[in-house]
Amino acid sequence: MDYFDDQFEVGAMIRRWRTHRGMSQMDLALDADLSARHVSFVETGRSTPSREALFALTDALDVPLRERNVVFEAAGFARPYSEATLSESELAHHRQLVASILQRHDPFFAVAIDRHWNVRMANRPGEEFLNQFFGPGGIEEPSEPNLARLLFHPAGLRSCIVNWPEASAHFYDRLHRESVHNPLDEDLALLLDEIASYGDFAKRPPTPSRNPALVLQLSMDGMELRLIGSVLAFDSAQAPALEELRIETFFPADERTARQLEARPLAD
Incomplete structure (x- = not known):
């Protein structure tokens, strides 16, 4: 699957961030304390990541909080970080x-x-x-x-x-x-x-x-x-x-x- 074709799928998002960070699937798996097989399955859509796995993956990829919210929402979870503005x-x-x-x-x-x-x-x-x-x-x-x-x-x-x-x-x-x-x-x-x-x-x-x-x-x-x-x-x-x-x-x-x-x- 070309992750640019369906960039709003959670697996495509993870793969895109991993590519931007210059990491291999093995690198990401080690940093996130997950198996390389699980990372591969998430990226290809064969496996839906748990909320805990998403926290581990986005932490390892150093994804900014605003973009993490988008990733969690794409996986079917509520956005974990408040998007209140400084004036609220x-x-x-x-x-x-x-x-x-x-x-x-x-x-x-x-x-x-x-x-x-x-x-x-x-x-x-x-x-x-x-x-x-x-x-x-x-x-x-x-x-x-x-x-x-x-x-x-x-x-x-x-x-x-x-x-x-x-x-x-x-x-x-x-x-x-x-x-x-x-x-x-x-x-x-x-x-x-x-x-x-x-x-x-x-x-x-x-x-x-x-x-x-x-x-x-x-x-x-x-x-x-x-x-x-x-x-x-x-x-x-x-x-x-x-x-x-x-x-x-x-x-x-x-x-x-x-x-x-x-x-x-x-x-x-």
Whole structure:
């Protein structure tokens, strides 16, 4: 059976994820603590996997939670992971935690993004910073600002990044790795294609820097800023919205940058 012919059968889904992960049936069987024969039977539709077997298989394949729900539903089971959004009451406490983290990072830039790099939440400096680039004369106003577009769009931040080759290579590589991790996410693939269409940036990492971490060097609003980025995520998330959430925080890389940011906001 060609698994692309009937991609919504659970066996075809398992086989497709296994192929994307570059694993053999034996590899998957060993990681999932199942027999290779059972894996083969599941993939060909000769055997229907139990709920426990599906948990083992999707764990071994590192399938994202949102896609795991689709696999379980295809096998006739209820979706095991809540798909509540961050704005719903079920995740209200987690939203408050994110808001608290963002607020405490003031006066430095911080945003919370989803798996497509859409900005879901931002602190005050983050909102002021984004407003400089999204709107009239800048990036076409979207329903939600997108951090990838902010970085790569010709009307975005790229003209202000002094070390553009190094920075663009880093962020493009990160986007590419995320797309490889979830090859079935068509929206992420489209975003990556859009970013690639802008051109004029490094798609391969340059010669390794002596800096232990990438220092983003900005020249804007009469300030010369040097920032180090950090990414926060929920550990062991059991809801897709939380698994996909990333809190992007930027810290001053030197005392001069810290003084400038503490003395004035990024936007007047």
